Amino acid sequence: MVQLDFDPEKLRPAGYIHEPDPRNTLTAWHDKTTGVIRPVEARDLHDAVATLALHPAVPEDLGDHPKAAIDDQVKTGHREMA
Secondary structure (H helix, E strand, O other), rough: OOOOOOOOOOOOOHOOOOOOOOOHHOOOOOHHHOOOOEEEOOHHHHHHHOOOOOOOOOOHHHHHHHHHHHHHHHHHHOOOOO
């Protein structure tokens, strides 16, 4: 594990804001179809969450909240994944 010069449990210094959390350096994505093991990428997490759906019993007005948040991100351009 990488030696940190800041406490990862607190607000990180501005100089590290674009760096990945060093505590996640041991996290890997295993593609069971190919056997390839590689570091987790933002797209992996996005793809995993994108397949989720609310149960049909969730009231429609509650179910609209996640969709509205996603639509807002798309409109403002804050949904791009690396």
